[in-house]
Amino acid sequence: MSNYIFYPGCSMEGSAKAYYDSLNAIKGSLGMNLQEIDDWNCCGATEYVGMNLVPAYSLIARNLALAANQAKGIDTVMAPCSACYLNLEKADYYMAERPTLGEKVNEALAAGGLHYDPGSIQIRHLLDVIINDIGLETVKSKVTNPLKGLRVAPYLGCMVPRPDYQHRWSDFEHPSELDDVLKALGAEVIDFPLKTNCCGGHMTQIGPETAYELIRRLVSSAEENKADIMVTVCPMCQMNLDAYQAETNRYFGTNFHMPIVFFTQLMALAFGKTPKEAGFGMELTSTKDALAQIGKDVPAPAAVKPGKKREGLPMPAPRLRKYAGGKVTSE
C-alpha cells in the first residue's frame, strides 16, 4: 500500500463527482491508501490568486499546513484536480521564493494556530503518482477489460505540466504521461495536438464567447482526429467541454458531439468495474456511442497509394533522440 495525504478539492464533491467515484473504484486495485486532509478548505481555484496574494496564498497554505501536520511519515499530498495541484504547488514555491510573502502567510496561519514551512511536503498530481509510484506495469496488470477499439484524445489541460516547478513532467507542450496510461488500458490513443491547450477556464463565466472559441478548437480538433471520446485529468476542463458544448454548438451553429470523461473513469472500466461504479452517467454529452466502440475491431488503415514512382526507398520519418519527449537525462 502506498500512503498519500489526499486533497480532494471542492469539485470532486460536486461537478466532478464522477472523478471521485472512479478514483474510489480503482484506488484499491492500485494499492493506494488515501488519507483525506481533515477540515480542508477551497484552494481558491483560478480566480483568487488574481485578486490579492496574501489572502489567496493563506487560503491555500492552510491546506498545506494541515496536510504537513497530518502527514506523520507520509511524504506526499496528492491532488487529483489540476487547479488544486497547481495552487498548492504555487503556494509552496512562492512562499519559499518570496520570504516576505511566506512570513505574511504564516502570520495569517498563526491566527488559526497553524504554520507551514515550504518544502515540508511533496505536492503531486494523481496522474504523476499513478505513472511514477504505481507504475504502468501495475496498471497493465489490473486491466481485465481492455479498451480496444476506443479512440481517445488525451487532453491534459494547461495547469498540470506548466510551470512545473519541480520538473515532474516529461514536457511542457507535449507530455506523454496521459497517453501512456491510456495506452496501458488498451485504448487507441490519438496524437492530440492540443493536449495542453486551455479549455477557457473561468472565461465561461466572464467572457463566454472567448471560452466557446477555445472549446470549439479543442472539440473540433478531437473530432478531426476521429476520436470517440476525450479524456482529461482536470475537473475544470471536463466541465467546460462537457457542460458548455451545447452552448458552443449553438453559438457557432456547429453540431459537435464529443463526450469527455476523467482518465480514472476509463481506468475503472478497464479494471472491470461497472459503468456506474466508474462514474458514467453523470456527464451531459452522452458517452453511449463512444463506449459501444470498446471491443470493436479497428479497421487497418488503408494502404497509401503511391503516386509517382521513386527509385529506392522513401524518405525515413524523422526520429527523435532518446531524450526528446521524455525527461532530458543526458544533460
Next chain:
Amino acid sequence: MSENTPNKPKIGVYTCHCGTNISSMVDVENVRDWAKEHLGSEGVIVSRDYKFMCSSLGQELIEKDIKELGLERVVVAACSPHLHEKTFRGASERAGLNPYLTEMVSIREQVSWVHTDKVVATAKAKSLIAGTVERVAQNAPLEKLKVPINANTLVVGGGISGIQAALEVANAGFHVYLVEREPSIGGHMAQFDKTFPTLDCSACILTPRMVEAGSNPNITLLTWSEVVSVTGFVGAFNVTIKKKARFVNEELCTGCGICWEKCPKSVIDDVYEAGLGYRKAVYTPFAQAVPKYPVIDKPNCTFFQKGTCKACEKFCPTNAIDFNQKDEYLNVEVGNVILATGYDLFDAGRVTNYGYGRLPNVFTSMEFERMCNASGPTGGEITLRDGITKPQTVGIIHCVGSRDKNYNNYCSTICCMQSLKFAHLVKERTGADVYEFYIDMRTAAKSYDEFYQRVLDEGTLFVRGKVAEVTDAARQPHEKGKLIVQVEDTLIGKQRRIPVDMVLLSIGMEPRADAKETGKLFGISCSSDGWFMERHPKLDPISTMTEGIYIAGCATGPKDIPGSVSQGAAAAARVLDKILQKEVELEPIRASVNENKCSGCRICNNLCPFSAISFMPELGITRINPALCQGCGTCVAACPAGAISGTGFSNEQIFAQIDGILMGI
C-alpha cells in the same frame, strides 16, 4: 610591520593611470606618495606614476631606474598581468634584471573597474601594492626552460578547418597526421548543397582540397580513427591513435563500389544523410569520399550479426574484404597539435512546440541541405516527406535552439544566412512562397547583406518574431491539412497564424557531445557553453592555455566556412612558427616535488589538469614533468605533506604577500 633592515632589496613601485581607466577611481598621485613614504621601510626606494606605463616612455622609465638606481625588484601597479606582465618583465630584462623579479598588481580589473567609491578603491590599491612589495622581495631569479620541437604535427578533425590546417603545414614541408573519426574527410561542408552568399556548389569547392589532402605525401591520412591517448608536452607529444577496423584491405581495394552495390542491407544514414536517406552496411559516405575505401558497419552487417551473407566478399574483384581485420593502435610523435573537431547540430526534437519528429513535414536545416543536394536522397528535388508532393508554401524558422535561454544562449551565427540561402533555393526550384520567421537578421560579413537584399527582392516574406508553435490543429477551414505557424509579428504587434506545407528549422550549433572528454585528453578546457576555450578570445583565439595545443574552426564556437578556414590557416601558421624556432621557451613557473617529503600517497596524481604528474612505482614517489606543468598550483594546495612547491608561488612568497596586504595603510 617590519623595521628597516639593510637586507631588503631595492624596490621600485610604478603606478599607472591607464588614461583615466585607473585614475578616475584611484587617487594615483596619493598612491605614489604613500608608497614612497610608507613602504620605504620595506625597501621601496623609488615610486613613480605615469599616464600609460605600458607605453615605450613608461617602460623606459623603469629601465632607466634599474640602471641608474640599481633596482633589484620592480612592482608595476596597472592592469591584469594577463595583459602586460610580458611587457614589463621584458623591460626589466632589457635593463639587465631577471624578469621574474618584476611583478604586477592589478589595480584596474580588480580595483578601478569594479569599485564605485574612490576612497575605498584607493585604500584597496595601496593594500594590494603593499602585498606585492612584500612578495617580490621573496622572489628568486628564474630561468626559462628550453625544449626542442618535433617537426611533425597532429591535426584532429578532417573538416574544412582541419583540412586547411593540414595542407598549410604539409605544404611548408613538414609532416602531418590528419585524424578523422568518420570514414572520409570532408566534415559538415561535404553535406551542404550550396554555400552562402556566392551559391558555389559546396562539394565543387571542397573536393579539390580533400583530394589534395589525400594525395599530399606530407600528410598521413588516418580516417575511421580516433585519438585515444596523449602524453608528453609541447615539442614532444606522444599520441596513440586507434585505427578502427575497416574490414577492407586498403592495399587491395580499388574503391570500385561493387561491394556496396551488392550489399543487401540498407541502413538509415544518420551522419552524412542526416537521417533523411540510406546507405549500405558497407559504404563510403559519399561518392567523392577521401579515401575511397569503404568501411563495413559492423553492428549493421548481416554477416557480423547472423554469420551468413558475405556478398561483398564474394563479389569483390580484388579480394579486399577482410572480416578478420582488427582495430590497430598507432603511436606517433608530434611537436604540436591542432584540434579542429567541429560541432554537433542542435537536436530539433527538444523544442517540442515546433513538432519535429511528430509532424512529418517539419525538417531540420541539415535534412534540407541533403534534400537540396543533387546527390542526396531526393536527387535535389524539394518535396514533402512523402517524396512526391511539392510544397507551395514553406516556412523557415530561425534561431531554433539558439538565442534561447531554454537551450543555448549564444547566436549560432550561420543560421540567418543559411535560412536566406534556403529561401533562395526553394524559390528557384519550386516557386513556392517562402516565409522567414526571424528574431533579428544578422548578415554581418562580406557580401552577406547584399545576399539578404537579393532574397528580399526575390519576394521572400519576412516576419519578425519568435515562432510560438508549429501545429497541425486547424482552427479555420483554410488551415486544414497544413502546418500552421503561430507567431507574434512584432512589427505589426499582432498574433499571426500562417499555414504552410513545409517547415524548415534552422537548428543551431552545439559543442561536440564529447568535447569535454576530448578537452581532457589534450589538457585544455571548455567554456561554460562547452566550446574549447581560447587563450585570449580576441588576441589569441587559436591558442589554448596548454602550450603546443591549438584550436581551429567550430570547435571554439559557431563559425561560417571562411571563419573556419581562416582559423585552420592561422593555427597552422602558429605551428610553423614553433617548428621553425626549433625549440620552445617555457615559463619557469611550475611545481616540483620535494622527494624527501613525498610519501607517495598519490593524492595529487589525478588532480593535474595537464596530466603532468606521474607516480614512480619503483621509487614510491610522485614526480612532475616540468615541461608539461603549467604552474596552476592545484597539486601544491592538495599535497597533505606540503611536499610540492610552486616556483613563483612559494609559501614564503604567499605569506609575505598576505602580511603586506594586512599591514594596514
